[in-house]
Structure formats: C-alpha cells, structure tokens
Amino acid sequence: MRIRSLVLRIVREFIRDKRSLALIIVAPIMILTLMSFILTGEEYQPKLNVIGLSPSLTKKLESSGAKLYKKTTVQADRALKNREIDAILTANMQTINIKLEGSDPAKNKFVLRFVQTSLQSKMPSEIRIILSVTYLHGSKDMSSFDADGPILIGFFSFFFVFIISGVSFLRERTSGTLERLLATPLRRWELVIGYVFGFGIFMTIQACLITWYSTQVLDMMMVGSFSYLLLVTLLLAISALTLGTLLSSFANNELQMVQFIPLVIVPQVIFSGLFPLDGMNPGIRYLSLFMPLRYGADALTDIMIRGKGWSDISTDVFALITFALIFILLNILVLRKYRKI
Amino acid sequence: MVQSNCIELNEVQKKYGKKIVLQNTSLQINHSEIFCLLGPSGSGKTTMVKLISGIDTANKGEVHVLGKKMPDLELFHQIGYMAQADALYNELTGMENLEFFASLYGLQGTKQTDRIMEVMELVNLTSDLKTLVKKYSGGMRRRLSLAIALLHAPSILILDEPTVGIDPILRQSIWKELRKLSQSGTTILVTTHVMDEAERCDRLGMIYKGQLIAVDTPQQLKQQIGVTSLEEAFLFYGGGDKK
Numbered sequence: 401m402r403i404r405s406l407v408l409r410i411v412r413e414f415i416r417d418k419r420s421l422a423l424i425i426v427a428p429i430m431i432l433t434l435m436s437f438i439l440t441g442e443e444y445q446p447k448l449n450v451i452g453l454s455p456s457l458t459k460k461l462e463s464s465g466a467k468l469y470k471k472t473t474v475q476a477d478r479a480l481k482n483r484e485i486d487a488i489l490t491a492n493m494q495t496i497n498i499k500l501e502g503s504d505p506a507k508n509k510f511v512l513r514f515v516q517t518s519l520q521s522k523m524p525s526e527i528r529i530i531l532s533v534t535y536l537h538g539s540k541d542m543s544s545f546d547a548d549g550p551i552l553i554g555f556f557s558f559f560f561v562f563i564i565s566g567v568s569f570l571r572e573r574t575s576g577t578l579e580r581l582l583a584t585p586l587r588r589w590e591l592v593i594g595y596v597f598g599f600g601i602f603m604t605i606q607a608c609l610i611t612w613y614s615t616q617v618l619d620m621m622m623v624g625s626f627s628y629l630l631l632v633t634l635l636l637a638i639s640a641l642t643l644g645t646l647l648s649s650f651a652n653n654e655l656q657m658v659q660f661i662p663l664v665i666v667p668q669v670i671f672s673g674l675f676p677l678d679g680m681n682p683g684i685r686y687l688s689l690f691m692p693l694r695y696g697a698d699a700l701t702d703i704m705i706r707g708k709g710w711s712d713i714s715t716d717v718f719a720l721i722t723f724a725l726i727f728i729l730l731n732i733l734v735l736r737k738y739r740k741i
Numbered sequence: 742m743v744q745s746n747c748i749e750l751n752e753v754q755k756k757y758g759k760k761i762v763l764q765n766t767s768l769q770i771n772h773s774e775i776f777c778l779l780g781p782s783g784s785g786k787t788t789m790v791k792l793i794s795g796i797d798t799a800n801k802g803e804v805h806v807l808g809k810k811m812p813d814l815e816l817f818h819q820i821g822y823m824a825q826a827d828a829l830y831n832e833l834t835g836m837e838n839l840e841f842f843a844s845l846y847g848l849q850g851t852k853q854t855d856r857i858m859e860v861m862e863l864v865n866l867t868s869d870l871k872t873l874v875k876k877y878s879g880g881m882r883r884r885l886s887l888a889i890a891l892l893h894a895p896s897i898l899i900l901d902e903p904t905v906g907i908d909p910i911l912r913q914s915i916w917k918e919l920r921k922l923s924q925s926g927t928t929i930l931v932t933t934h935v936m937d938e939a940e941r942c943d944r945l946g947m948i949y950k951g952q953l954i955a956v957d958t959p960q961q962l963k964q965q966i967g968v969t970s971l972e973e974a975f976l977f978y979g980g981g982d983k984k
Contacts, residue, residue: 739796740812
C-alpha cells in the first residue's frame, strides 16, 4: 500500500517535471540520430593522388571506389598538407610509394587497406607490388590516443568547466546571493566579468595541468608550440564557462544543470572530430559550425599533431573568442530578468 | 532636500505570470521613520520590499526613492537591504562575507575593518568573525545578514523579516539600535508577521492578499475601531469589508 502510494507520487512528480521527461525521451533520440548519421553514412571514399601509375592500376583503384586526382608532385603535396587528399601514390618500378596525410590513424589504416586490396585483386600471385609507406604527419607508431588526445584535452577542459561554473552560478541564484548582489551597486556586466576572471584563474591552472600532464606524463604526441596549446585550452575553457553560466539561468537546480549535458556537451563531442564525420550528411555537418569544442579540438590537433603555427590556428582562435564574447553578452542580457539596470 | 517623502509608491502593480501579487498600491514613507509592513506570509510584503529596493520592477506604476525613480544604480549606495533568505556565502567566514559586501560598496582598508567591527559588535557576533558561515546557527545567520545591510551606513534600511530566529534579548537590543538609527536620520522599512513587533514602529501598513488594507500609527489603527490589540485590528481591516 505504502509502496503503491510512493510509486504514484513518483509518477505524478515525474509527469509534472517536463524537463526530465524531455531528457529521457528527446535527448536519447537526438543522440542516436546523430550517431546513426555517422555510422550508417556512405562508405568513405578515399581521395588519392596518383603519379606515374600504370593505367591498369589506376583503373583498379577507380573501380574500387577511390576518388583519383592527377596533380603534379608539388600540387599534390600542397593538397595533402591542406587535407584535400588522403594520400599520394607514386609508382617507382615495382614499388609504389604511398605518402599518407597521417594525422588520423583510423584513416591511415583504411587507406592502406584499401590500396592493398584493390591493387592486389585479379593480379597473378607471382607479380607482387611492393608498397612503401611514408607519412606527412605522425608515423605508423602513432596510436589513436595520440590522434584523439588533443580532442580529449579540449573536451575535458570544456566539460568540467561547463558543469562547475554552471552549478556555482546556479547556486548564486538559488541561495539568494544573486538577488542580494543585485541590491548592491554592482553592475550586471561586472558580475559576469567577475565570474570570468574568478574562474579564469582556476581555468589557467587547469589548462596548464592538463596540457603538461598529457604531453609530459602521458607522452601524448606534441610537435607544436606549448604556448599556443595553452592559449587554445584557456579560450576553450572560457567559452565553456560563459556558456555554463548562461545556461544555468535556465535551470532551477543542480539536476537541471546536469540535464544540459546530453543536450549541449554530447553533440559537441560527436562533432569534435573523435568520430569521423566524412560519411555524415553535409547539411548536418554544418551544425559543427556552432560548436566551440569543434574549433578548440581543431586547433589543438593542428598544434599538437601537425605542428602548425599561428596562421593555421588563428581562425579557430578567433572563433573561440567570438563564442566567449557572445556568451558574455547574452549572460549580461539574461541578468536583466533580475534587475533592469 | 525638499521632497517630502523618502519612499513613494504610486499605483504600483506586480504580477508573476498571471497572478497579481500586489494590487495598485500607493504608499508614502517619511524620512527617518520606522515603517512596518505587517501581514501573513504570501501577502505581498516581500514583493513590495523588492520593488522598493530595486531588485524587481513593477508591471504598472512607479516607485520613487529619495525623489528618484527606482531602480537607480546610485541609489543602491543609500539603501541597505536584508533579504528574507540569508543571502550568505556558506563556504566563507563571517569576516570574508563582510569584506566581500563592504568592497562592493567601495569600503576599503581600515575604514572597512572599522566598520566591520562596528556592525558585528552591534549584532553581537564579534567572536564568530573567523567561523565559517555554514557553521552558523539560524539566528547567527540572520544577524550576519543584518550586519551586512548596515555595513555601508545607508540612509534607508530595508529589512525583510529581520528578527526571525533571534532570541528575545538580542531582538530587544536590535530594536533599540534601529530606534537609534532612525533618530539619527535613517529611514527604516521593516516587514514582519509578528504583531508585537509591529507595535514598535512609528507607522504601520497592514497588507493582506496583495493589498494594503490600512496605514496609520499602531495607536490610531487600534483606537479608530476601538480594539486593544493589533491582531484584532488586522482581523477587522482584513475581513471587515464583509461585515
């Protein structure tokens, strides 16, 4: 009897909690949908540049489904650098040199296997083609952890800052101290900036620790500049902080803050580059333009694996700064709900 | 200063969603008087106090404080506000809370320390300055909130249920202090649901279901209808319209 009334009470409560209802239904559907776009997307079509390959071999690659280019060596090298193509195949007697872009181990393996199987097919077994593999970035020793490391750094920094700052700003509101602060001459923008700097201190420490630990202790691949790495991690954390405080305005308690994770964090992980997006519908791929984590992960990969400099990461850096500024402005606007000036 | 009223409400209405919590209310509070808002919980006291202290804005009508329309950033310097819920940082000590709020009002250095000592003496918390607020009792938290409201020596003091959970002896001394402050020119607005506290005010506003039902001195309110207690007066004004 008591159990029944307890169950009834819980059911009633839960039905009235539209947010949690939406979370258990809408969120999984959304995430599964996103995952399905990746997993059931079209077969990946390797983009290869061939130099001096015999017509029969070229035809084999083409019929296996590769997208072939016939640029000159110089042009092909540039395209490889810009990640427009995945590999350059150069024929040299019995040997075929494959130069892979190399920063994504999963793609490396896929391209290698693709080339091997398509070239060996229907070939008399006594004629063997020898493949010699070189890498533009990374090497065959590079693990998935190396490749995903920069993204993971970005993700963890983003995720935890988002939660912590969101919850603490929420506490400010639920404990009444926000209201109390707004009865003082403190301006709204001062409050928001205060939060950015207050947490900024901890985020700087966090960024230093994470980057130091992953490159020095975990021995993650790191060929670029450490100061850029720090800069990007910090900017990413600031955008997480401002997004966290902003969204906390739309949560009434800690649980509701946590409910934002599958809504805000998980899609960003999907688009961050941990999963290959090549098979994804291009229209949906555009969603990643609105995700700070994607820019952070992109810049971090450029720095750590490709060793690129300012000119290559500047777009990502400015994107992160823009996100942070927009979130800060929205924070100030949302506080109008409590005090008009 | 030529304006006659310290606080003035003109036909103020406040709604939360569709629910009207304060209906076309007008009220004048004079300089350096102790004005008391008496009413049960949910009657609209806190809403009114929030509108006056500029934390919330009315849907209709205007609130003027010291001749200026609220909210006004400059006026926050003149107002000391003590919320109904203790808006304190639990992870900080009493001293750290005071320092934080003092610096928001621009109090620095020795002036800050002196002022902190003064107000903490007043609420009898000097010995607990270094204690974390989460270890404070309910009454101590109320007192610390009061101390914070007094910190910047405001000319208007708005206290939302200030004496809840405070023992009678300390309550006595707090009221004595409030009287002293009003004599030195501070205007004080206090809300309460305790009848005997309302007796101590200069003037009293009875509020019930979002309406001011009577405003006068406690003496007058009782005399007019020939009763001896405020409780009877409240019953009369609150339900009297039905006869």
